[in-house]
Amino acid sequence: MSDLSELRFFRTPAHPCSYLEGQQAATLFVDPQVRLNAALYSELSLLGFRRSGDYLYRPHCEACHACLPARVRVADFQPRRRQKRILQRNSDLIVRQEPSRYTREFYRLYSLYIRERHGDGDMYPPSEEQFSSFLTCAWTDTRFYCFRDPATKKLLAVAVTDALKDGLSAVYTFFDPAAAERGLGVNALLWQIEECRRLGLPYLYLGYWISECRKMSYKSQYRPLELLINDEWQEFHPPTPPGRRSPIA
Structure with a gap:
């Protein structure tokens, strides 16, 4: 495994969140000057990073931790x-x-x-x-x-x-x-x-799941779904509405 402690990161200024109305968002990017490769990408994916173009990023908001990395256990x-x-x-x-x-x-x-x-x-x-x-x-x-x-x-x-x-x-x-x-x-x-x-x-990575965002709700239909919570991948168990049985199909 690479020494990730030697990587440099940059944080964007706060900007309106695309998913939660009224929230401010910020993003952490791997230094664009770093020579990225597939192996480093795989390591950072375990820490919740995603790719957009040639950049690797992860949400890094001060007051909100709603974006949870998600993956399907195949x-x-x-x-x-x-x-x-x-x-x-x-x-x-x-x-x-x-x-x-x-x-x-x-x-x-x-x-x-x-x-x-x-x-x-x-x-x-x-x-x-x-x-x-x-x-x-x-x-x-x-x-x-x-x-x-x-x-x-x-x-x-x-x-x-x-x-x-x-x-x-x-x-x-x-x-x-x-x-x-x-x-x-x-x-x-x-x-x-x-x-x-x-x-x-073993896994299909789906990006981020946000409990309060309807655009992201579809991801909970692919189970078992694991979420990265407090730097640990944990199986997600969606709450069952009162008076209803947990869906099995």
């Missing part, structure tokens, strides 16, 4: 009934790993997705420079898992995924909003879990 994952239906619905798709790069085809789908699904977010409006600086990376193994219609070969979804020592990291998924009935985002995540299983990797 060996014990069993799809729930709804997830099985989505897998069946998309079993016809052709899935191929393609190089992580800018192409017009990738960007058209990405731009459509951002405009249709995230027009009110901080990623709007999309741009070609944004696509490359956010999704691609020069120093690690980034894969574009592409999901295509079997008849037309039309690109329907792309799961941007990084290879780590102990798993895969689901960086971002974008898909055709016109094919909403397929559940392409859910299917891509389930597919990545199965890809971890095929590769003999």
Whole structure:
């Protein structure tokens, strides 16, 4: 393991949080001058760091600790009934790993997705420079898992995924909003879990889970889910609403 104590980090100034209204956020970045590589990335992922473009970062807010790194324990994952239906619905798709790069085809789908699904977010409006600086990376193994219609070969979804020592990291998924009935985002995540299983990797890293953010609530549907709490990975047990049984499917 590398001597992480020798790394330098930079903290951004406080800025409005993208996930919790009224909160101020700050981010810790690994010094951009450090020569990053896949091995260091894997070590820092264990400490809750994520990749955005060529940068590694982690939330570092003074008054809030709501962002908890999350990962799926692959060996014990069993799809729930709804997830099985989505897998069946998309079993016809052709899935191929393609190089992580800018192409017009990738960007058209990405731009459509951002405009249709995230027009009110901080990623709007999309741009070609944004696509490359956010999704691609020069120093690690980034894969574009592409999901295509079997008849037309039309690109329907792309799961941007990084290879780590102990798993895969689901960086971002974008898909055709016109094919909403397929559940392409859910299917891509389930597919990545199965890809971890095929590769003999124990974890799929999902980024951050925030209990009070509805945008993040979907992550609790992939169990067993582990959260990094007080520098220790712990299994997450969602509370069961009063008067209801704990869901089993």
